[in-house]
Amino acid sequence: MLGGPAEQAAARLEAVRRAAAPNRDLVAELVPALRPTLESLPPPTAVDPVEARARARHVLCSVLYALASPERPLVLAIDDLHWADGASLDLLARVASDPQHRGLLVVGRAGRALPRDAVGPRVDCHAIRLAPSTRRRSPG
Numbered sequence: 001m002l003g004g005p006a007e008q009a010a011a012r013l014e015a016v017r018r019a020a021a022p023n024r025d026l027v028a029e030l031v032p033a034l035r036p037t038l039e040s041l042p043p044p045t046a047v048d049p050v051e052a053r054a055r056a057r058h059v060l061c062s063v064l065y066a067l068a069s070p071e072r073p074l075v076l077a078i079d080d081l082h083w084a085d086g087a088s089l090d091l092l093a094r095v096a097s098d099p100q101h102r103g104l105l106v107v108g109r110a111g112r113a114l115p116r117d118a119v120g121p122r123v124d125c126h127a128i129r130l131a132p133s134t135r136r137r138s139p140g
Contacts, residue, residue, distance in 0.1 A: 019062035068104040081110040
């Protein structure tokens with residue numbers, strides 16, 4: 001995720017640290033590999049639940065944007081979208097529909113059909129239906 005020339009990796013890591021600062025604990029929980037890097041940041045201040053949700057959404061988007069760029073694209077692959085709650089789908093819609101950001105591709109798979117507007121009207125979604133595999137497994 002942060003590979004590449006050392007100078008570029010260090011710059012991306014610093015961008016991720018800045019993006020994660022308002023909610024370091026959430027980012028460290030979602031991406032345990034970043035925990036050692038984020039521990040030196042000050043703990044987030046306590047806020048009411050509505051502000052906490054808004055902060056989490058902003059921080060998660062900011063971290064994804066810090067990791068992705070047109071020069072170094074990021075693919076976010078999500079399985080079992082049919083189990084996602086409304087807040088998670090709203091977050092995906094925000095990330096996928098941001099016209100200012102390039103370099104991030106969101107690919108999701110749902111085991112069953114999602115409502116047409118599950119990720120919002122501004123997101124350009126394309127359903128791809130795959131037929132069951134016809135490849136036979138060889139015995140043993």
